[in-house]
Structure formats: structure tokens, C-alpha cells
Amino acid sequence: MDVVTSLNNMTFYKKQRRIALRNCGVIDPENIDEYIAFDGYKALATVFEQLSPDQVIDNVKQSGLRGRGGGGFPTGRKWELASAKQSDIKYVICNADEGDPGAFMDRSILEGDPHSVIEAMTICGYAIGANEGKIYIRAEYPLAIHRLERAIADAREYGFIGKNCNGNGFDFDIEIKYGAGSFVCGEETALIRSMEGERGEPTMRPPYPADEGYWGKPTNVNNVETFANIPSIILNGAKWFADIGTDKSKGTKVFSLAGKVNNVGLIEVPMGITLREVIYDIGGGIAGGKAFKAVQTGGPSGGCLTADDLNTPIDYENLLAVGSMMGSGGMIVMDESDCMVDFAKFYMEFLVEESCGKCTPCREGTKRLHELLAKITQGEAALKDLQTIRQLCEVVKDSSLCGLGQTAPNPVLSTMTKFSKEYLAHITDHKCPAGKCTALLRFSVDEGNCTGCTLCKKACPTQAITGEVKQVHYIEQSKCIRCDACYKVCKFDAIIKK
Numbered sequence: 405m406d407v408v409t410s411l412n413n414m415t416f417y418k419k420q421r422r423i424a425l426r427n428c429g430v431i432d433p434e435n436i437d438e439y440i441a442f443d444g445y446k447a448l449a450t451v452f453e454q455l456s457p458d459q460v461i462d463n464v465k466q467s468g469l470r471g472r473g474g475g476g477f478p479t480g481r482k483w484e485l486a487s488a489k490q491s492d493i494k495y496v497i498c499n500a501d502e503g504d505p506g507a508f509m510d511r512s513i514l515e516g517d518p519h520s521v522i523e524a525m526t527i528c529g530y531a532i533g534a535n536e537g538k539i540y541i542r543a544e545y546p547l548a549i550h551r552l553e554r555a556i557a558d559a560r561e562y563g564f565i566g567k568n569c570n571g572n573g574f575d576f577d578i579e580i581k582y583g584a585g586s587f588v589c590g591e592e593t594a595l596i597r598s599m600e601g602e603r604g605e606p607t608m609r610p611p612y613p614a615d616e617g618y619w620g621k622p623t624n625v626n627n628v629e630t631f632a633n634i635p636s637i638i639l640n641g642a643k644w645f646a647d648i649g650t651d652k653s654k655g656t657k658v659f660s661l662a663g664k665v666n667n668v669g670l671i672e673v674p675m676g677i678t679l680r681e682v683i684y685d686i687g688g689g690i691a692g693g694k695a696f697k698a699v700q701t702g703g704p705s706g707g708c709l710t711a712d713d714l715n716t717p718i719d720y721e722n723l724l725a726v727g728s729m730m731g732s733g734g735m736i737v738m739d740e741s742d743c744m745v746d747f748a749k750f751y752m753e754f755l756v757e758e759s760c761g762k763c764t765p766c767r768e769g770t771k772r773l774h775e776l777l778a779k780i781t782q783g784e785a786a787l788k789d790l791q792t793i794r795q796l797c798e799v800v801k802d803s804s805l806c807g808l809g810q811t812a813p814n815p816v817l818s819t820m821t822k823f824s825k826e827y828l829a830h831i832t833d834h835k836c837p838a839g840k841c842t843a844l845l846r847f848s849v850d851e852g853n854c855t856g857c858t859l860c861k862k863a864c865p866t867q868a869i870t871g872e873v874k875q876v877h878y879i880e881q882s883k884c885i886r887c888d889a890c891y892k893v894c895k896f897d898a899i900i901k902k
């Protein structure tokens with residue numbers, strides 16, 4: 405007889421702890437009554453009935469919650485700064501841009517539990533003295549937008565937001581602003597410009613949004629996941645939250661676990677869990693029996709970590725100490741078949757496309773870095789190019805205007821440091837040890853394994869493969885464009901690429 409296991413006993417969930425994701429997959433996100441049945445809007449009522457704005461801020465400060473959008477700035481401190489500003493108009497902005505490749509934490513929270521963010525933004529508005537909330541979300545997230553629109557309308561109808569929220573004499577309403585899908589628009593100053601109808605380009609900080617934000621008014625910007633933690637902190641108390649995690653990183657973190665693990669998906673884990681536990685216990689180890697090679701945390705701003713780093717307890721400081729960063733929660737696992745030079749090139753290509761072009765070091769530097777990395781993967785680089793890359797990385801890091809450029813060199817520098825032999829193999833031996841960089845590979849047929857099935861011949865786009873049915877096939881090197889098509893279709897391990 406099949407035994408049905410409860411979620412908490414499944415290996416994927418056993419080591420998880422769900423606070424930000426507490427309602428995702430549990431309630432119907434389009435039914436406000438279900439949210440209320442799971443203590444929804446109770447934190448808002450508690451705040452109105454029992455806490456002054458300063459006490460709310462104090463609670464958030466005591467909880468130790470830090471911004472989950474990447475920077476890790478203490479949330480309570482941020483609210484305190486916005487609260488201290490005297491202004492007739494203030495804003496609360498929820499940053500739901502989320503543009504890192506492979507990241508879907510915030511989208512999932514908005515799709516699965518939009519009311520938790522609406523409730524938290526209202527609490528924030530009360531705490532800092534703001535009456536208007538804006539959610540900046542990319543238009544590429546239609547389901548999240550649909551559910552948010554529905555949730556905002558329902559919250560308004562039930563009187564939780566709008567004029568005289570919950571009958572407590574406080575006005576707070578929320579509007580959605582749509583982004584066109586640009587990574588740099590997640591940077592808070594670029595986001596604010598984009599919301600104002602300007603080009604989504606960053607500006608120098610200071611002034612910080614808490615001083616001069618949306619339309620020049622004091623503005624508090626927080627990430628979706630940061631907000632999603634707030635109702636639980638209010639209901640369970642700051643100490644409850646502060647008891648989870650490590651010395652300086654409290655609570656949990658949501659990650660999009662992707663890449664070469666058996667179990668991919670969204671996970672929420674207590675700070676302090678090790679990378680090994682995430683990859684092997686929750687992720688179920690490396691797929692296809694291959695060997696672990698590296699894990700990238702922090703998305704395009706982060707770095708790669710190796711087997712030596714697997715016992716690192718995950719928190720903001722520890723990840724920085726081993727050469728990466730927490731970032732917003734992308735976690736991509738790589739196996740022995742992944743090339744680290746190619747991987748660094750992938751992120752640089754993304755950043756070249758996403759750089760807004762306002763400052764020269766980022767606009768030009770990312771392009772030149774991409775060219776140099778491409779040269780290496782094509783076997784056309786010289787050793788002195790490594791020196792140029794390092795110098796360029798320093799310039800781009802030190803002189804770019806915003807975090808995009810300032811962190812763009814991180815994936816390059818970390819792979820160069822941790823996988824220097826792999827870079828050298830491309831340059832001096834013209835070999836890609838992982839067998840990924842096709843320009844450095846030679847495709848040939850293993851005569852012993854070839855059955856003459858003709859699949860490779862049919863798949864070859866340049867007719868480089870010759871041979872009759874049931875006869876050994878051959879690859880004409882002058883015609884081969886190393887597209888990998890023959891290797892992918894061969895069922896008999898008869899294509900050798902070296």
C-alpha cells in the first residue's frame with residue numbers, strides 16, 4: 405500500500421522553514437477570506453490597536469530583518485530613517501522588478517500570497533507616516549499582476565486599505581506601476597525614475613530614497629520578500645524571528661534552486677543552513693550522477709563557490725567572506741560538464757544587454773569584458789588578456805555609477821580565482837576541460853561504437869557527415885561547424901568530442 409507522506413517529512417521540505425512562503429500553495433491567493441482564515445490582516449489590526457508607529461519600527465529593528473532584495477540593509481533602520489523625515493507626502497514602494505536570470509522568488513510570493521505584501525506595506529505606511537503605496541512590477545509577470553490587482557481590490561473592499569483603514573483613521577492606498585522588464589530598473593533609484601515616467605537610469609546616492617525618493621518625497625523602498633516577513637514578525641514577536649538564523653542574519657531566506665540538482669524549485673531555509681544541506685539534502689544532490697563543480701549565489705552580482713565552500717553556513721557575511729554574496733536568492737548549481745569561463749561569459753552577456761549605458765565604465769567595460777571572455781572560449785586569447793581582464797574588472801568595479809556595474813565583474817573575478825586552471829587550459833592548451841566551448845572541440849566518430857544509424861548525418865546542418873546505412877560514418881573536419889548536433893542525437897556514444 406502506498407503511504408502518503410506529509411510535506412514536512414519529504415526530503416525537499418524537511419530542512420525548510422516557511423515564513424515568507426507560509427501561505428504559498430496553502431491558500432487560494434485570489435480568495436481574501438482564505439488569507440484572513442490564516443491570520444491574514446491580524447498583524448495590521450494588532451498594529452493599529454496596540455502599537456504606536458515607533459513601536460512598530462522598534463519591533464522590526466529588534467527582529468533583525470535585513471533587506472532581501474540583495475543589499476541586506478536593516479529594514480527597521482530604513483523605516484526609522486523614512487519616519488524621521490518631515491513631509492506632508494511620503495511613499496512606500498514595493499520592489500517587484502526581479503530580473504536576475506533564474507530568479508523567481510518574488511514573483512512566486514506575489515502569485516501565491518499577494519495579501520501578505522499588501523498587509524506589510526500598509527503596516528510600513530502606518531509606521532513611517534506614508535499614505536501611498538506603489539508596487540513596481542515587471543509587465544512580464546501577468547499572473548502576479550492579475551492576483552495583485554484582485555487582492556488590492558478585495559483589500560480595499562474589505563476596508564483594510566483605502567480611506568480610514570480598518571476604521572482606524574489612517575488612510576493608505578496602493579497602486580501598481582508596471583515596468584517594461586529591465587534588470588537595472590530593479591536598482592532603487594532607476595526604479596523611481598522609471599515610475600516617474602523617465603528613462604530607467606540610476607542616479608547618484610546620496611540622496612537616498614528615504615530623503616528624496618519618488619517625486620522628491622521621502623520614500624521607503626523594500627523588496628517583496630522583505631515585506632512578506634513583516635506580518636509574521638508582528639504576530640509572533642521580534643524575538644521569535646531573531647531566534648532563527650545566525651548572529652547577524654536573522655530569519656529565513658528564499659532561494660530559487662536551479663541548475664544541475666535533482667530537485668529544483670523554490671525553497672525557504674533558515675539562515676545558517678549550509679550550502680551542502682541545500683544542495684544535497686533539499687536539492688537531492690547532483691542530477692545524472694555527475695560530480696558537483698560549483699554553485700553561483702547572488703546572480704549576476706555574485707560569485708561562484710566550490711566544493712571547499714560547501715560547509716559554509718549561509719548568511720550575508722559568510723557568503724561575502726568566501727567570495728560571493730547572498731543577493732536576492734538565485735542559486736545555480738553546476739556540474740562537471742559546465743565550463744566556468746563560458747559561465748562567466750553568460751553573465752557578462754546578460755549585463756552587456758542590461759547595462760543602461762548611462763555611465764561609461766559599465767557601458768563600455770562590460771562590453772570589453774564580454775569580448776575578452778569570448779576570445780578565451782574561442783581559443784584566441786593570450787595570457788596577457790588575463791591581466792587586462794583583471795585591470796578592467798577593477799576599473800568597472802570602482803567607477804561605475806550603480807550596483808549593476810559595481811558588481812558586474814564579480815562572476816569573472818570569482819571564476820578566475822577559483823578556476824584559474826580552467827582559464828589557462830583554454831588559453832595555453834586550446835582546450836575546454838568541460839567540453840563545452842565548441843570552438844575548442846574536435847568532433848570525430850568512434851568507429852567501434854558507430855552502428856551506421858544515420859541519425860548524426862541527418863542532424864548535421866552542414867552535411868559534414870558521410871556514410872551509408874549500417875556503415876561507419878565519418879566527419880569531414882573542414883565542413884564541421886562544431887554545433888554539437890551530432891553529439892546530441894547519437895544514441896550509441898559514437899561521437900567523440902575532445
Ligand SMILES: Cc1cc2nc3c(=O)[nH]c(=O)nc-3n(C[C@H](O)[C@H](O)[C@H](O)COP(=O)(O)O)c2cc1C
Binds near residue numbers: 473499500
Ligand atoms: C542592478 C540592480 C538590480 C536590482 N534589482 C532588484 C530587484 O529586482 N528587486 C529588489 O528588491 N531589489 C533589487 N535591487 C536592490 C534595490 O536597489 C534595493 O536595494 C532594494 O529594493 C531595497 O529593498 P530591501 O532593503 O528590502 O532589500 C537591485 C539593485 C541593483 C544594483
